[in-house]
Amino acid sequence: MKLRSTAVTRANSASVPMEDRVDFKYDGVSDGEQRKGGHGIPKVSMVPLVFLIFYEVSGGPFGIEDSVKAAGPLLAILGFLLFAFIWSVPEALITAEMGTMFPENGGYVVWVSSALGPFWAFQQGWAKWLSGVIDNALYPVLFLDYVKSSVPALGGGLPRTFAVLILTVALTYMNYRGLTIVGWVAVFLGVFSLLPFFVMGLIAIPQIEPSRWFEMDLDNVNWGLYLNTLFWNLNYWDSISTLAGEVENPKRTLPRALSYALVLVVVGYLYPLITCTAALPVVRESWTDGYFSDVAKILGGFWLHSWIQAAAALSNMGNFVTEMSSDSYQLLGMAERGMLPEFFAKRSRHGTPLIGILFSALGVVLLSWMSFQEIIAAENYLYCFGMILEFIAFIKLRITHPSTSRPFRIPLGTVGTVVMIIPPTILIVVVMALASFKVMAVSILAVLVGFALQPGLVYVEKKRWLRFSVREDLPTLPDSSPVATEEETTSLVV
Numbered sequence: 001m002k003l004r005s006t007a008v009t010r011a012n013s014a015s016v017p018m019e020d021r022v023d024f025k026y027d028g029v030s031d032g033e034q035r036k037g038g039h040g041i042p043k044v045s046m047v048p049l050v051f052l053i054f055y056e057v058s059g060g061p062f063g064i065e066d067s068v069k070a071a072g073p074l075l076a077i078l079g080f081l082l083f084a085f086i087w088s089v090p091e092a093l094i095t096a097e098m099g100t101m102f103p104e105n106g107g108y109v110v111w112v113s114s115a116l117g118p119f120w121a122f123q124q125g126w127a128k129w130l131s132g133v134i135d136n137a138l139y140p141v142l143f144l145d146y147v148k149s150s151v152p153a154l155g156g157g158l159p160r161t162f163a164v165l166i167l168t169v170a171l172t173y174m175n176y177r178g179l180t181i182v183g184w185v186a187v188f189l190g191v192f193s194l195l196p197f198f199v200m201g202l203i204a205i206p207q208i209e210p211s212r213w214f215e216m217d218l219d220n221v222n223w224g225l226y227l228n229t230l231f232w233n234l235n236y237w238d239s240i241s242t243l244a245g246e247v248e249n250p251k252r253t254l255p256r257a258l259s260y261a262l263v264l265v266v267v268g269y270l271y272p273l274i275t276c277t278a279a280l281p282v283v284r285e286s287w288t289d290g291y292f293s294d295v296a297k298i299l300g301g302f303w304l305h306s307w308i309q310a311a312a313a314l315s316n317m318g319n320f321v322t323e324m325s326s327d328s329y330q331l332l333g334m335a336e337r338g339m340l341p342e343f344f345a346k347r348s349r350h351g352t353p354l355i356g357i358l359f360s361a362l363g364v365v366l367l368s369w370m371s372f373q374e375i376i377a378a379e380n381y382l383y384c385f386g387m388i389l390e391f392i393a394f395i396k397l398r399i400t401h402p403s404t405s406r407p408f409r410i411p412l413g414t415v416g417t418v419v420m421i422i423p424p425t426i427l428i429v430v431v432m433a434l435a436s437f438k439v440m441a442v443s444i445l446a447v448l449v450g451f452a453l454q455p456g457l458v459y460v461e462k463k464r465w466l467r468f469s470v471r472e473d474l475p476t477l478p479d480s481s482p483v484a485t486e487e488e489t490t491s492l493v494v
Contacts, residue, residue, distance in 0.1 A: 041178065041351030043248035046257055048183025049240070051190045053261035054268075055322035056239040057088075059315045060193040061272045061292065063142060064233055068287035070226035073277035074216045080269045083230045084262075086423045091237040091387075092262050093410045093420075094394050096255035099241040100407040101397075103250040104474065106333020107241025108390050115393035115400075118339060119454055124389045125334050126450035131382040132239065132327040133363035136320055138379075140164045140364075143316040145290045147309060165365065171320045172361040175328065178350040179246050182321050189318035193311040196296065196304060197272045203299050204279035212278045224377075224434040231380050231431050233269065237262075238390065239323070242330035251407035324364075328356030336471035340457070345469065381435050381443035384428040391421050 044052065067076040102110045108128065113121035144163060148155040154163055175182060237258065244250045276295050286294070293312065297305035332353035335344035348354040397404070398414045410417060435443070461468045 041246075042180050044179060044183050044243070044246050045248050046253055048180070048187055049247060049253060049257040050260045050264070051186040051318075052183055052243070052322050052325070053237070053240045053257055054190055054264050055186050055315075055318045056236050056326060057261065058233060058265040058268060059319040060190075060311065061197060061269050062193075062312045062315055063289050064229065064269055064273065065287040065289055065291040066225055066229045067233075068273070068277060068282065069284050070222040070229060072216050072221075072284060073212060073273070073282055074214050075221065075226065076277070077213065077270065077273050079226065079230045080234070080266065080273065083234050083427075084266045087231070087427060088234045088237060088262060088266070090420050090424050091235065092258045094390070095238045095241055096258050096408045097406055097410050098394060098397075099244050099254045100251045101404065102241075103244045103247070103254070104333060104336075105242060105245035105329045106337055107244060107330065108238050108386070108393075109242075109330060109334055109339070110337065111241075111397070112389050112393040113337065113339075115396040116389065120389055121337075122334075122339055122454040122457075123447070123450050124386050124393075125330060125339065126453065127382045127386040127389075127447060128239075129327055129330055129360075130363075130446055131379045131386065132236075132323055132330075133360055134367055134379040134382070135236070136323045136327070136360065136364045137367035139316040139320040139323075140167045142289060143167065143313050147313055150306075150309065167317075167320075168361055168364055171317060172324065172357060174321050175324045175357050176348060176350060176352055176354065178352055179243065179325055179329075182325050186318050186322055189314050193315035193318070194268055196307040196311050197268070197292075200292075200296050200299060200304060200308070201271050201275040203304070204275040207279040207299070208275065209278055212280075212282060213274070215282055224436075227427075227431055227434060228377055228380055231427070234265075235380075235383060238387075239326040242326050242333060245333070246329065255408040324357060324360050327360040328353045331356035331359065335469075336474065338468050338470040340468075341460075341466040342469040343466075345471070377435055377439040378443055380431055381439055382446060384432050385443075385447060387428055388425070391425060395421070 109125040112124040296308040
């Protein structure tokens, strides 16, 4: 990978210092260029990509139990069905369009940079990276919650702390070894993690009593826990965009992989919820994270209980390695665009972003003390902030660059896309409003840190204390494109 220093860029081209770089708009590269990769590492193909998306978003029905605790079986089932249409479908469609328009590492950061400039792009990157690291801190917690019934010593204290550290180091090493390895490991883990739920559902079918699906008590709904659980389990579709530069033929592969993963995720949630909540009397207080293993023991016995626990453990490992991949490649992409120091763009001999991996692992260790509910609420708040910028960038690019190549285009005009994102925007506002004061204060403080960090990096670049570079082969677009008429916009819809 060739990099050009920002000093050389300023001298030899129209590029300018970081604080004045408005955008690096992208017209795409050829499919051949996308297949070869300057670092000589094989690209990610369709099947591993589907399971990478699956683990970025879900990883299986582990952690959805709190939706039943918060609202009962009916609202839990309806929630996952409706939220998939309100949130997951629009986010996946936007990711498909923007990811094929900007098929490079950095993903949504590049989208926002092109539409809103480097300051807001950095804020997007900071909020989303921090949200991803917080999310990753959750998976060792979930893993230990599932196995502590078999190994009580892992329920707390030093044994739990050491277990978190050992897991983090082992899985960080897997990320270091390569994204293609992570992708095929995700395929194996995904199949292994979903199979016991398929078997448990078959066992549950003869015991189903449909009346249990309709149990609901609107006076006893924990709306904060309910919405945060649904939102956490159905978001992060855009995370795969930060790996677009590592995907084989992303213009064709990415939209298809997103559609396949969407079906896999939604069915993976609804199938065990529908079968298990009707097969047993619902005691809402029992439905906390890890409860599916208890349901398995009641329905199938110890062997199914053990299988669910093993699946939960391995699934959380899959979540961890895929999230870390997304977070670390995001930092690499930001460095390739000159938003972070050049050393973030350095790859290991396996083609992986070593510094990004280490930074992400450090964040996980530092945040692993948080509780399950605190992790979900904090990451959701920061994620919502990033999604607001993402929606604005998407609509602005639709208006200002309607003629730019979009290998996949949402079959709606500009007005239609605005209408499409209104429900998820309302959801964002509700999730942020329901956050506790503690979560809100910590999240806002984190955002303010980003506001100070970007000018600080600009100052560091000016003083030349650290080297900033822009990747040489990243194409640019003109500063503006003519705004199409309504007829032209309509004609561009695929």
